[in-house]
Amino acid sequence: xxxxxxxxxxxxxxxxxxxxxxxxxxxxxxxxxxxxxxxxxxxxxxxxxxxxxxxxxxxxxxxxxxxxxxxxxxxxxxxxxxxxxxxxxxxxxxxxxxxxxxxxxxxxxxxxxxxxxxxxxxxxxxxxxxxxxxxxxxxxxxxxxxxxxxxxxxxxxxxxxxxxxxxxxxxxxxxxxxxxxxxxxxxxxxxxxxxxxxxxxxxxxxxxxxxxxxxxxxxxxxxxxxxxxxxxxxxxxxxxxxxxxxxxxxxxxxxxxxxxxxxxxxxxxxxxxxxxxxxxxxxxxxxxxxxxxxxxxxxxxxxxxxxxxxxxxxxxxxxxxxxxxxxxxxxxxxxxxxxxxxxxxxxxxxxxxxxxxxxxxxxxxxxxxxxxxxxxxxxxxxxxxxxxxxxxxxxxxxxxxxxxxxxxxxxxxxxxxxxxxxxxxxxxxxxxxxxxxxxxxxxxxxxxxxxxxxxxx
Numbered sequence: 001x002x003x004x005x006x007x008x009x010x011x012x013x014x015x016x017x018x019x020x021x022x023x024x025x026x027x028x029x030x031x032x033x034x035x036x037x038x039x040x041x042x043x044x045x046x047x048x049x050x051x052x053x054x055x056x057x058x059x060x061x062x063x064x065x066x067x068x069x070x071x072x073x074x075x076x077x078x079x080x081x082x083x084x085x086x087x088x089x090x091x092x093x094x095x096x097x098x099x100x101x102x103x104x105x106x107x108x109x110x111x112x113x114x115x116x117x118x119x120x121x122x123x124x125x126x127x128x129x130x131x132x133x134x135x136x137x138x139x140x141x142x143x144x145x146x147x148x149x150x151x152x153x154x155x156x157x158x159x160x161x162x163x164x165x166x167x168x169x170x171x172x173x174x175x176x177x178x179x180x181x182x183x184x185x186x187x188x189x190x191x192x193x194x195x196x197x198x199x200x201x202x203x204x205x206x207x208x209x210x211x212x213x214x215x216x217x218x219x220x221x222x223x224x225x226x227x228x229x230x231x232x233x234x235x236x237x238x239x240x241x242x243x244x245x246x247x248x249x250x251x252x253x254x255x256x257x258x259x260x261x262x263x264x265x266x267x268x269x270x271x272x273x274x275x276x277x278x279x280x281x282x283x284x285x286x287x288x289x290x291x292x293x294x295x296x297x298x299x300x301x302x303x304x305x306x307x308x309x310x311x312x313x314x315x316x317x318x319x320x321x322x323x324x325x326x327x328x329x330x331x332x333x334x335x336x337x338x339x340x341x342x343x344x345x346x347x348x349x350x351x352x353x354x355x356x357x358x359x360x361x362x363x364x365x366x367x368x369x370x371x372x373x374x375x376x377x378x379x380x381x382x383x384x385x386x387x388x389x390x391x392x393x394x395x396x397x398x399x400x401x402x403x404x405x406x407x408x409x410x411x412x413x414x415x416x417x418x419x420x421x422x423x424x425x426x427x428x429x430x431x432x433x434x435x436x437x438x439x440x441x442x443x444x445x446x447x448x449x450x451x452x453x454x455x456x457x
Contacts, residue, residue, distance in 0.1 A: 046158035051205070054176045058156060064130055064149040076148075078112035078173045079196055082187060083156065085118040085167035088125050093166050094133055096184055098143040106189060110196050112173070113147050118165060120152040127151060140377040140386040163208035164248035170195070182206050185309055204312060208246035213268045214254055218244070218319035237337050240317040244270055249315075251280075256324050263324035267334065270317040274342075275301050275454075277318050281334040282346045284452050289406050292351060294455040295344055301454065343457050351451040353406060356432065357443045358396055360411040364439035369416040385421040392417050403431050406449055411440060 049055060058073045073081070084100055086093035100113050117125050134145050150156070160169050166184040171177070179195065180186070186203045194201045211221055219238050247270055254266040269277055275291075278284070284291070293301050304314045320337065322330060339345055375388040376398065387395060391414045400407040402425035421434040435442045 046155070048161055049159045049178055051178050051180060053178050055159065055171055055178060056155075057176075058153065058159070060150040060153055062127070062151040062153075064127060064151065065134075065146055066148040071148075073171075074173070074176065076112040076114070076173070077109070079110045080107075080112070080179075080192065081171040081173050082111070082113045083116045083160070083169040083171070084113055084184075084187070085116045085156075085160070085162055085165050085169070087118055087123045087165060088129050088133060089123055090165050092184075094137070096166060096187075097134075097137060097145050097147070098141060100187070101143060101145050101147055103187065103189060103192060104147055107192060107196070111192060115145075115147050115149040116153060116156055117149060117151045118162065118167070119157055125151065136377070140375075141384070161208070163210060163246060167206065167208075180205060185307060185311070204243075204309060206246065211247055213247075213250060213252060213270070213319075217266065217321055218268060218270070218317060219321075221247075237320040237333075238318070239337075239341055241313070241315075243312040243315055244317055247271070253327075253330075258324060264322070264327055264330050265324055266319065266321045267330055268317075268319040271315045272317070273301070273304050273314070274316045277316060277334075278338060278344075278346060278454065281331055281338055282452075283331070284346075286450065286452055287400050287406070289400065289404055290353070290449060291452045291454065294453055296456060297342070297344070300342070339457060344454060345457045347453050347455070349451060349453060350448050351453075352446055353449045353451065355406045355408050355445055355447045355449065356403065356428070356435075357408045357445050357447075358411050358435060359441040359443070360413060361439055361441045364392070364411075364413070364415075364417070367417040367419050367438045369418045371416075374416075385425065387417065387419045387421065389416045389418065391415065399425065399431060399435075402426055404428055405444075407431075408447070 055073065060071050060073070061069075063069050063071055082100075084093075084096070086096075088094070097115070100115070104111060104113050117130060130149055130151065137143050137145060160167070160181065168180075168182045168184060168187050170179040170182065172179050180201075180203055182203050183206050191201050191203060209221075217236075217238070218240065219236060221244070249271045251269040251272070252267070253264050254268075256263050256265055269280070275288075295301075302314075304311050318334070318337075320330065320334060322333060325333075335346075369389045372389045374390060375386070376390060377386040390398075392411060393409055393414045395417065396407055396409045396411070399421075404426060405428055417438065419438050421438075424430050432442045432444075
């Protein structure tokens, strides 16, 4: 039996001006069980499988990257099996493939990672599309993905339903039991090594929920059974600090068609950095390198590392319910809620800033494209960017999203270019070297720039 290890991470909710602690059980210990596993017969009536359940010997009828096109789950003789659910529409899933491959290479026969193309028919994925993704990864990153890929396996979709991906299912290859269901952050070498050594590993357990934020509020998600169907707040707002498990990052508005035109009865955003909520409420149009944080609580606005479990406690969610209102009225109310809750305000003013001024040089012609499809591909850690047929001015705008200093485009050209930028896009010196390698002249200057100041009230 798996030993349950509870983690102490809590979610803090502000409802009006009331602070509430929300503490879901979100961790499960994983223990190695050494009894031999005899696969069960395939079930005729599918049921969702959870931690501790035995997995039937599912048949894969459409396998890629494998000697045969068909096989069963336990044909893979590994101590640990990880099912990595993905879709071609999920860029973050595809960017994980090289990481998954490196783990497979590290643990060899003790581990088997299987790339499960989830809900294949719904997302209209095909074998040709999957092969195209692998070819593009090899061309742009040099990564050869040899992990087996199963397409159109509805059995796995039924046993392990999901709302958000990546979605990772950990299976003990000896006992056939589900060890954990997690997000991708937990799929790392230290966790795999510990499980293979038979250790208990506390991991954040992913439990997706089907929740329609167009018709329900976050208050209803949190208080569920305490809400009667006929009881709905006419006006309220809620802030949540920490990950809401199972609904991913979403944003939207609830709208109502009236004789006055389109009005709105609410707005929501889930599992995002706090700055994103401020950015929407104040309609901030400047890149992050023109945002200055001057508050005692600057850590709230620190960049989130989504590769680390610390991200679970660093994201925020917000939901507001209002009588039918215009968008300007809702945004005004959101700003009021933000200022009242965090005692922070936002203003625009001129500030002197270090900038990178980019100018034209004839050397640029060596990087001009001769045509082809427009493509921007980056590795997950942004150490390389592969650019094909990209207009020069748009390239500079993209780089400005990552550069700590504002990039001022004085080159004035939109000619498509091809290049590989082998650099850390958040390192100013590397960006300067990369731009000069492309053919631009780059000058560091201090200039008076428009800036958004986030400061204490």
